[in-house]
Amino acid sequence: MTVHRTGVLIVGTGFSGLGMAIELRKRGREDFLVLEKADEVGGTWRENTYPGCACDVPSHLYSLSGEPNPYWSKMWSGQPEIFAYLRSLSDKYDVRRSVRFGSTCSGGYWDERQARWHVSTTEGDEYIAQFLVSGVGALHIPNIPTLPGIENFTGKAFHSARWDHEVDLTGKRVAVIGTGASAVQFVPEIAGRVAQLQLYQRTPAWVLPRRNFSVPPVVQRVFARVPLLRRAFRNSVYWSAEALAIGLNGHSSLLRPVEFAGRRFIRREISDPTLREKLTPSYRIGCKRILGSNTYYKALNSTRAEVITGGIAEVRERSIVDRDGTEREVDVIVYATGFHVTDGFDGMNVAGVGGRKLVQHWQKNGIATHLGITAAGYPNAFFLLGPNTGLGHNSVVFMIEQQIKYVLRAVQLVEQSDADAIAVREQVQDRFDTEIQRKLRNGVWSTGGCTSWYLDSTGVNRTVWPGFTWQYWLRTRTIDPAEYELLQAKENVNV
Template structure:
């Protein structure tokens, strides 16, 4: 096993990791980005299912300092987003400091040396002054444990591990789950497969996406008049920012979303039983509000069936639901989301007191400003607990975090303090305020969602506006941290 010293280790090469690398390059701080996949992109490298794309406008789902005038559509597809990240890594000269195909097996803080030991899958161990965890929240597929699953003789895979070698033409395909990935790939599957059976646990509020290909004239205008592109981005930012009140309980905007969804269902679905099955019984926003232009039209196809009875067990030829009905199936595609409640798992992370992060985070993950945890010195998180959004672009939040963490690391490099971690009282106060604000939002309503922990505490979403988050992270405050 070889050992090397590394000033800053960044774990993950998706939007967060590349952004953090650019921030440190700007500050002339040496770093290494460690990525378990064979390519840059994070979730956009791993998710290659048909129709994969973003539900945030392309102008906002990109770095503010690296605007792209020639997006092909209003909402970019995964391949274009991944290409954009590759281009940014090259343009800002961080590609040469990204180690691909190497997984972090463990990270341990050594109090006596005031450093982190980062063990890699290739047998190396890096000794780092600081670690930035930029692994995101959507990287570990979640697959339910169904009885008899090992007996199924067909093909089964998760949407995030799409089997491109599996020809669906003429097949009977089961799609388990009706969330954000299903509404993107199921329309494509329905055009190929003989039959599609959607096993739906609960319906979603879905509003029109209004996606379209961008005209060449629009691209030329944005390329030759950069101010126009900046103004468009600013307009779109404020349109989303001003929609935050829709996520407060009993909001008027939320009811308008519900009305729009119901109107689309009424105009596309003739079967009254199917209409009822596709209409949620919880307030809009409690789960993620989804965008689609062809979801309900797809479910109205003759070769698509929606089943609301839960799966009871698998057998060699298919599944039987709890109501006793058997369904013959050739292929199962899981659209069951990701393990989002255990942030940073499964990496074993050990802090100053030799306590594992997963133990420190019981009963649920929490962090000061979503970026730092008491007793874990010189460790920072991108897209950490309570930093997800329901109303805007996560890229904005990541840029706030990158600047803040860059300031903190810059302070470390100037040796004004050798090790820092947020104070416990400050962290407790921040999280108490966050949860109090979240209690006034629709995310706390009676529905199950990936926003919540098993105890009902909202562990993923930010509690307020993007502007407020920017204000809180605009300047690193040393007084909020213990220093050694």
């Protein structure tokens, strides 16, 4: 085992991990290392390469405010462009020299005597750090359902987040299982070349019309030369998105015009009344993530496409049998079934004060943190895009940036206080969690009549921030020392 020592250990190189590393480097700090399981930076935008993969947040908002890109080619950029943006940031700040690629975090523990984190990897290395920052995010572990008989299937099967580009879908009978954000994007891309498209749908999504227009080169040049104009455009997009939070958080009646537009879109695009009924949600819009596409319904309004809503009874060697007993021959199965969200932190199964395991503690008591960033009993550990900081209306990159600033303030408080560690008080965390869950009870995610990936296995929303993002900014722009304990190491240690 090789032991490495550092001041700050970051896990992950998506927007969170890269953003944290960049801000440390901007401040002249070199005492940090980044663990990355893959061989390149990028997080979810490296992993997801399925056809049509794109962001559903406008590009100028889905980027770091301190690292603007005036040359986004479309209003909603595709995966290649976002991936290139993240790689360019890594190049600009020479982040790769601080990244340990091919290093998968397997757990660790807090050394109370030395006030240091010991983190191990599946490759056999150990990292000792004063501060631990999780940038693993929630959308990185594919959720693959357990289908009866799937082990007998002799065709190709893969998850959209692990797209097998070696498989040519041309002329194939393709079964797509799931109708979430990824399916809405890749189904139109493959529908025109497959022989048959079978879409197995459990619950229809609200899909609104969205034309992804190109940004003319002249506008890109103006954004590059007039930063004030680019910032004004970003701000206009931000505040437009914020307006949706009013309806999502306790005023769902305000969303009825949006629902009306969604139903009208379905009626316009889908000619078959039976299919139209299958694709029309029965829950309030916003209860699940609102999606946008001008091509999804067109792809399903085809003689080669079939939407199956009865569920899957069995998978056979070359076919799928639905619960009505109908057997359909299949060459390829594509899972569009999302990710393990509320259990996405399992790789960060560290032991805190008294040896308390994070994952087991959260499984027993529910995922709870203070501000989605710090957890009681885990000193000097910080979560970026942690519990209840996800969004259904705006850019999570905005949330990540506020969290990075908060972490830096916490580190600064430790160092200025001549302490070794900072730990959130349990009563502060409990008060915050109670407040969040009280607000969520009034939100459309709880009252809208659906079950979504926002909820954990007990039906509690551990994912969404219930409110405006500017309110989160207000909560995190300063750190209150009274909410924390400052700790000293019990023995001297050099890092």
